[in-house]
Amino acid sequence: MTHPYLALDSASFLLPDSRLLLSGLTEQFDTRHTGLVGRNGVGKSVLARLLAGELAPSSGRVLRAGRVCYLSQQVEHIGVGTVASLAGVQPVLGALARIDAGSIAEADFELVGDRWDLPARLHHALEQAGLGHIDAATPAARLSGGEAMRVALLGAMLSEADFLILDEPTNHLDAPSRAALGAQLRQWKRGLLVVSHDRALLAQMERIVELSPQGLRSYGGNYAFYTEARALEQGSAVRELDHARQALQREDRAMREQRERQQRRQAQGAREGKSANQARILLGRQKERSENSSGRLRQRHDEARQQQQQRVRDAAQGVREDSTIRLHATAVAAAAQRRVAELEDVELPFAAPPFNRLSLVVTGQMRLGVTGPNGSGKSTLLKVIAGELAPLAGDASRDPACAWLDQGLATLDPQRSTIAQLLEVNRSTGQDRLRTYLAQLGLDAQKVALPAGLLSGGERLKAALACALYADPPARLLLLDEPGNHLDLASNEALEAMLNAYAGALVVVSHDEVFLERIGLTHRLEAGRAGWRLRLL
Template sequence: MTKPHLVLQDVSLVLPDGRALFSGLHEQFNLCPTGLVGRNGVGKTLLARILAGLLQPTTGHCQRSGSVHYLAQQVVHPDDATVAELAGIQHTLDALARIESGSTAAEDFDAVGDDWDIQPRLCLELERNGLSHLDADTPASALSGGEAMRVSLIGAMLSGADFLILDEPSNHLDRPNRQALIEQLRRWPRGLIVVSHDRQLLESMQRIVELSSLGLHSYGGNYSFYAAAKAHERHNALETLAERKLERQRQARAMRKQLERQERRQARGKRHGKEANQAKSLLDGQKERSEASSGALRRHQSARLDQLNQDVKDAAQQVEKEAPIALHDLPVAQAAKRRVAELDGVELPYVAQATRAISLIVSGQQRIAIVGPNGCGKSTLLRMMAGRVTPLAGVCKVTPEHAYLDQQLENLDPAKTVLEQLRSANRTATEADLRMRLAQLGLDAQKIATPSGSLSGGERLKAALACLLYADRPPQLLLLDEPNNHLDLPSAEALEAMLRSYQGALIVVSHDDAFLDNLGLTDRLLADEQGWRLEPLQSSD
């Protein structure tokens, strides 16, 4: 039996705006667990969709041997969806129910296939993954972002596919569940491609394939091996480029000197001929030979210089384009020490009893990380502070001068361009200034002129951040829910630097300890089985 495999054959993709995203891709994926990495906007998600058969390349072909299950980076579901629908088994359960009610329709038996025990298998996997409080009929709206992702991952494992393609599967997962995901994927016996910026997850892969401006490049090892090999490659490429430039300069100087020597010889010959009173016919012959020799030398030098320029160009093409990412510091009208938020006896909706009640006072310069397991109410707390949900009881007062970034990027209209939305948020800055700020985020003129819904996950996050952070009125309170999800390392580092310099109040939800450690936090709001408690952090200054 043929082993499952996916093969890219000269694949290219041109976007609707005419921009070529990638071209001439050749690669084979087999049973080796593979991480697909690359900068934001390079086309990882679109390539994953091509591999899964959900998108056709502009040219080329993707050959598939075996079935493929693709899990998108954003778990999107209808308002009335259930856990079974998130897991992708609702149609099977519906067919089972009809058969149990007496249906003999062939399509129902086809829908069930060999999955007669799908419901107990779902219950078993929910229990194994610490989600025993859920069942097939639980509304998806009652799940946290992390719980929704975990249910979707369970559905991927239950799919029986020959290949799993998972796009940023560790987003929204807390530390224990990230580790559980890694162990779960280690046990997966068939083909696996993981699109991710999560270094811990990528460490568990046996191969890394990078998509960059240079195309696809396979590295036979985990993330550490890839990072070391990548650094070595870049060092060598830069060194080769420097050598080619130096050789061009050296050769150009040598050619100038050679030409100068020839011109001096010709001048001496001309003077000698005149002084010797040679016949005009002899002088004309010497002149023609001299001009022919000079022309041949110039043609030879021109060809040689063209070759040297081509050598430099070829060497430059081997150096990956890595434009720096930058976020501007946020001006805050007043670094106030007054209260910017007050929660008094608040009860959160959709949250378990232990962490339902909370009282909290936030001053103008506090920097708080909200940490806790998936489903404890972290995102619900931020949504309530942002005025998106109403508390069941108590009083919640928050300064109107706040900015809120949710996991679904609801502040971004997918039908409108990034530039259009940023201009609506900031009517005082010039368009040139706004374009410059977006360009420094890696959003070029073409990307900011297309509907934001067509951008990559990382690009949409950058756009949403820009619309919030670069608004006319700088926020005195930032409410950020997993703000570094989907970001590549340079972009995450730029966000860290901006948030470190921010002088207002900050409340951030994240499961990324390294990210939180770089924000200069003053407090940690911890959710556990005892409820909520605020713990001051010792300053590192």
């Protein structure tokens, strides 16, 4: 295939309930490594499946020139089968084994084709990827999530497809697995489309394509180029919205003044007519003309106002949601030397040596990032600090004003509204003011009245943070476990803005290095070969 490509030609997609998810998309994807970004729920995974041929468009066409290999968010066959089945090469390896045993079946030879060296290539690929400790026969159930994704990716590469389409490949991967996957993708010389919110991975891409309700927009550069271009567009959109609102206000003022002038003229004409003792029929005709003139004026005003309102709506569509997220300043007692948590020779439950023991002091203005491979006990550590788990040995203490947000946001009741839960923890601030604080976080009056379980992931995180930070008293220690998981880029940026405005102590578990770099950490607690190591930044 000389010029492989994927193309959308006015492609649309209807959900099973007949709602229109994607409308009239036209775009071409060549062999440049491309990142597909967009808000959660906008249809990125559906678009990836359309391009891969997993779904058919409701209207329009999807064109493919070349073979496509697609990996979904949930790697297939984990827990069953072997490494070979996870890599998608089990049928060929089975045919080779039967031929070695004497098979002369035509189907086996057709299945093998020219891939007689596949066992050696698989072994070499596993070695090169740092997975030499497993082989084709290794049960898939023994693999970690990161190993499973990398094996599936190796299989895709061995398939010699012209395009790889990967949907959120770094979800749930620790930092070493993310780095290894990134290295694998850099070696791939053919077409690549990655659906991702991982900014480090997106930085490797040659092009970013954004999906929004308005359609697809291509940015001819990596993630840094995209963010710069997006910021310029955002600034222009905000200015255009401001100008449109000002124009609407001027139009309203001009209309009001013109109506007032006409009403004065009409009143004056009526008075002069009566004083001149004009005939009743003439006064009636004069009144009719005046009313007709008023009607035409109202119609012109209504049309002009509708045009200005449409301009405001159009301008508002260009303004990115979460662009004005603001955290209200809270009176957090954040004395630098005040101890808000202390672990003294603590033995963590469920953690294996050397990660099961540590001592730690968290002070009032400390911002601590906790990093390390999956299974090292990071989430367990947060639970012990929060008092959700008791240590097997040693002493653990914490400030009473401590808020722990786990990955599932279990502290937020999905059946109750955000405003009801916030009023429960803050009885001293009026409801109107609390609603204003929530609106500044992007949670409007309608959203704060919904059961929290009906909110999006980003909205639920904001609601949970609001219940911690706007409580009375506000949390002096905030514990967050992978807060960016499943958040889209805009929600991640809003979370960073909120955390940067928070004045208390912060302990965050995350594999997202870009996120950790942007929230002003003062310390790192790292799980390494020798155990836990606290490092001042």
